[in-house]
Amino acid sequence: MIRRSxxxxxxxxxEPLEKAIAILRELDEESYLYMLHRKxxxxxxxxxxxxxxxxxxxxxxxxxxxxxITPNTSVDLAQLLETESVPA
Amino acid sequence: xxxxxxxSLDQAPPISVVLRFFLAGSLWGIAAGAWLLLQxxxxxxxxxxxxxxxxHLLTLGVMLSFMLGALFxxxxxxxxxxxxxPVTLAIRSQWPILFGTLLLLCAFGSGSAVLYFLAALLLGMxxxxxxxxxxxxxxxxxxxxxxxRGMGFALYNLLLLVLLGFWMVALLGGWTFRGDLLALRQxxxxxxxxxxxxxxxxxxxxxxxxxFYVTPPYPKSYARCLxxxxxxxxxxxxxxxxxxxxxxxxxxxLAALLVGIHALLTLRRLSQRQRPLADATVWFWRIGxxxxxxxxxxxxxxxxxxxSIAWSETLYTLYAAFxxxxxxxxxxxxxxxxxxxxxxxxxxxxxxxxxxxxxxxxAIRHLSIHLTTLFTALFAAWTTPELWHLTGALLLFSFAWxxxxxxxxxxxxxxxxxxxxxxxxxSMT
Numbered sequence: 001m002i003r004r005s006x007x008x009x010x011x012x013x014x015e016p017l018e019k020a021i022a023i024l025r026e027l028d029e030e031s032y033l034y035m036l037h038r039k040x041x042x043x044x045x046x047x048x049x050x051x052x053x054x055x056x057x058x059x060x061x062x063x064x065x066x067x068x069i070t071p072n073t074s075v076d077l078a079q080l081l082e083t084e085s086v087p088a
Numbered sequence: 089x090x091x092x093x094x095x096s097l098d099q100a101p102p103i104s105v106v107l108r109f110f111l112a113g114s115l116w117g118i119a120a121g122a123w124l125l126l127q128x129x130x131x132x133x134x135x136x137x138x139x140x141x142x143x144h145l146l147t148l149g150v151m152l153s154f155m156l157g158a159l160f161x162x163x164x165x166x167x168x169x170x171x172x173x174p175v176t177l178a179i180r181s182q183w184p185i186l187f188g189t190l191l192l193l194c195a196f197g198s199g200s201a202v203l204y205f206l207a208a209l210l211l212g213m214x215x216x217x218x219x220x221x222x223x224x225x226x227x228x229x230x231x232x233x234x235x236x237r238g239m240g241f242a243l244y245n246l247l248l249l250v251l252l253g254f255w256m257v258a259l260l261g262g263w264t265f266r267g268d269l270l271a272l273r274q275x276x277x278x279x280x281x282x283x284x285x286x287x288x289x290x291x292x293x294x295x296x297x298x299x300f301y302v303t304p305p306y307p308k309s310y311a312r313c314l315x316x317x318x319x320x321x322x323x324x325x326x327x328x329x330x331x332x333x334x335x336x337x338x339x340x341x342l343a344a345l346l347v348g349i350h351a352l353l354t355l356r357r358l359s360q361r362q363r364p365l366a367d368a369t370v371w372f373w374r375i376g377x378x379x380x381x382x383x384x385x386x387x388x389x390x391x392x393x394x395x396s397i398a399w400s401e402t403l404y405t406l407y408a409a410f411x412x413x414x415x416x417x418x419x420x421x422x423x424x425x426x427x428x429x430x431x432x433x434x435x436x437x438x439x440x441x442x443x444x445x446x447x448x449x450x451a452i453r454h455l456s457i458h459l460t461t462l463f464t465a466l467f468a469a470w471t472t473p474e475l476w477h478l479t480g481a482l483l484l485f486s487f488a489w490x491x492x493x494x495x496x497x498x499x500x501x502x503x504x505x506x507x508x509x510x511x512x513x514x515s516m517t
Contacts (some may be wrong), residue, residue, distance in 0.1 A: 013299045017194050018442065021432055041250050043165075046099075047330060054314070 001075065003084075005088040009038045009064065020044050024069060031070070032070035040065050046052055056081060089194055099164040101174035103430045107498050108178060109157025110419055112186070112490035116149025117412075121484025125498060128480070130472035133399050140196040146408060148189045148211075150487075151365030154415045155180065158292070159222060159239070161422060166295055167236035171224045177218055184214030195260075204261035208254050219246050234311030238291025245322060252276050252326075258345040270338075271329045276467050278340050283322045286380070289414050291315055293354055300421060301370060303357040314350060318343050337391035344391070348384030351377040351410075368451035369417045375459070376413030379406040401469035409462045412486075416458065419490060420451045427497045435510040440500055446493045451483075454493075457486045 004023045008016035015036055021044075023033050035041070040057055048055040048069050055069040056077035066084065068077050123142055124131050131142040160178060163169040171177060188210030191365045195203035226232075226240040256272050295313045297303055321343040326334040354377045358370060366374075382405035389395070390403060424445035431439035461482040468475035 010302060012302050012363060013421075014429070014442065018428070038302075043209070043429075 001068070001072070001080075004031055004033050006033060006035045008041075009036050016041060017044055021047070024048075027053075027069070027071055028069075029072045032068055032072070032075070032080070033067075035067040035069075037065045037067065038063070041067060044069075045063075091241060099168070099170040101160045101164070101171065101178075101429075103172050103426045103501060105178045106157045106161045106422065108428060109153045109160070110423065111491060111494050111498070112182065112413070113150050113153030113495060114487050116145060116153060116189075117487030118484050118491065119269035120145035120150060121480050121482070121487055124231065124480030124483055125477055126480070128476045129468070131162075131480075132404060132476065134400075134404075137196045137199075137501055140455040141193050141387065144192060144437060144445070146411075147280060147285070148192070148499050151411055152185065152215075153182075154419070155285070155288055156218065158418060158422070159243075159288075161246055161426070162239070162292060163222060163225070164236075164448075165245070166233065166292070167229060167239065169222075169229065169236075170227070171221065172395065173178070177221065181214045181218040184210040185254060186214075187322045188212075192257075192444035195257075199260075201261035201263070204257045204262075206428055208257045212250065212254065213334050215250050216247070219250070220244050223249070224249065233295040234306070234308070234315075235291050235296075237312065237315060238287060238294065242284055244292055245279050245287060245319055246382065248323075248326070249276065249279040249284055268329075269509035271333065274340075275326050275329050278322050278325055278343065279336060282340075282343050282347055283319060287318055289376075289411075290318075290347065290417075293350075297354060297357055297373070300372075301358060302362045303360050306357070308354065311352075318346050321346075333416075341388045341391045344384045344387040348388075349382050351381035351384065367448055368455045369420050371455055372413045372417035372420070372458070375462070376410045376417065379413065379462075383407040395460065398469050402466060405462065405465040409458075409465075413458065416451075416454060416490060419494070420446060422492055423493060423497045427501050429499065431504050434505075436449075436507070438503050438504055438507060440504070445497050445500060450493060456485065457489055461486055 003077055004027070006016070006019055006023060008019070011019070016035070020033060020035060020041070024047075027033060035044075036053070044067070045055060045057060053069050053071055054073055054075070054077060055067070057065055057067045058081060059065050068081055068084075070077070120142060123138075127138045127142070128140045130136055133139040134143065154209075156178075160171070160174055163171065188207050191210060192207035192473050194200070196206050223240060223243040226236060226243065229236060232240075252272060252275060255267060256276060258270060259267055259269050259272070259490050294306050305513050318333040325336055325339045325343070328339055328434055355374065358374055359379070361370070383403055386395070386399065386406065390400070395403065424442035427445045428439060428442045461479060464475055464482055465479045468479050
């Protein structure tokens with residue numbers, strides 16, 4: 001699957017949401033959004049739920065949130081998240 | 089940490105709820121500017137009807153409108169509370185508040201007992217149900233953030249403020265002679281300026297400063313305790329005024345000190361932003377916190393000495409500058425965001441980007457107008473009182489500026505909705 005990355009850790013509100021929505025609009029079955037954020041992006045996740053997008057969010061030991069969103073229902077998001085490494 | 093679903097179309101109020109309050113607040117601001125332009129220095133005399141009118145144009149008109157609009161938006165976002173039928177609730181509060189405020193202003197001017205009565209009735213009808221409903225929902229929340237807890241205390245202070253206002257109106261209208269109006273006025277000031285306006289802004293800042301500007305968070309126990317401490321002190325002040333008047337200045341000064349400390353801490357937080365470049369909203373916050381800290385210092389001095397007219401007018405100006413700075417900071421963030429978010433979430437292709445709703449340069453120009461107004465007012469307090477007329481003109485211009493921005497955002501929103509071209513988010517199959 002093609003990864004669309006977004007490191008929002010240093011972005012001021014509402015830039016993370018703005019950029020994430022722009023990516024979400026372009027996703028297809030073969031692509032996913034992988035996002036890093038310093039907070040759980042609740043508005044984005046609510047939007048994903050409303051539009052029935054497959055999504056998962058987890059907080060790591062350093063307090064960084066890892067978020068995956070895709071229209072693809074067959075992919076195991078937990079496994080996909082495990083394989084992701086934190087971008088530099 | 090709040091466990092709500094955040095800002096979703098289900099929970100967030102329609103954009104019209106927020107914009108109607110913001111636009112109303114701007115129009116009240118234009119009225120306040122016009123009043124100051126016409127009345128000049130007499131509008132700064134707190135004992136005179138002209139002074140009461142200006143103060144309540146700013147507090148009941150401007151600040152209440154913006155703060156209620158912000159609460160309708162912030163309760164879902166910061167506390168996960170979705171108010172049932174927010175449009176009806178907003179309309180049922182806004183119209184009685186509008187007419188109640190107008191009648192109160194007329195009552196100040198005429199001294200008419202009938203007008204005082206009608207004003208109190210309408211303001212009560214407008215304020216009490218909405219404040220009570222919001223407070224009830226906050227009270228029932230199981231897990232509070234510092235912001236949601238603080239909003240609850242601010243609303244509690246608003247309710248006390250309204251009840252105290254009724255008592256004062258009863259005294260002014262001659263229906264009771266129980267109570268010392270001057271003493272009650274002091275408590276009314278403290279509750280209104282520290283317990284309601286400042287405390288709501290403080291509470292919202294706990295999350296908004298970090299979220300908007302990527303700053304380190306406020307210390308957790310500090311944020312948890314500050315609103316309850318301020319509220320406790322103001323409640324104690326109410327008791328002291330009735331039973332132990334000598335304690336009143338000490339108690340009120342403590343509350344002012346706590347608010348002043350928060351202003352300084354917020355300035356420190358803003359200096360720790362990750363991004364070196366500051367937009368207009370950062371500067372509005374900086375001006376707001378700087379003027380608040382200075383105002384609180386003057387407030388404490390004024391609690392133990394009699395301030396000269398110049399110092400009193402300086403305190404008034406600085407406090408107004410704080411409140412309006414934060415209002416503008418929040419409006420320039422909230423209005424573009426809501427316009428963009430609601431249209432995007434509804435799936436419109438041609439939803440404008442946030443900088444297309446209100447361009448950052450527009451906000452920077454407003455910053456210049458705002459600073460010019462502030463310095464003109466300070467100059468008026470210390471040199472030529474006739475400059476208050478100019479201050480009024482600048483204040484009018486400042487609010488016309490933001491009113492135009494809000495109106496244009498609303499117009500753009502309706503335009504995009506009317507164009508009807510939507511995209512579909514790729515959804516699960």
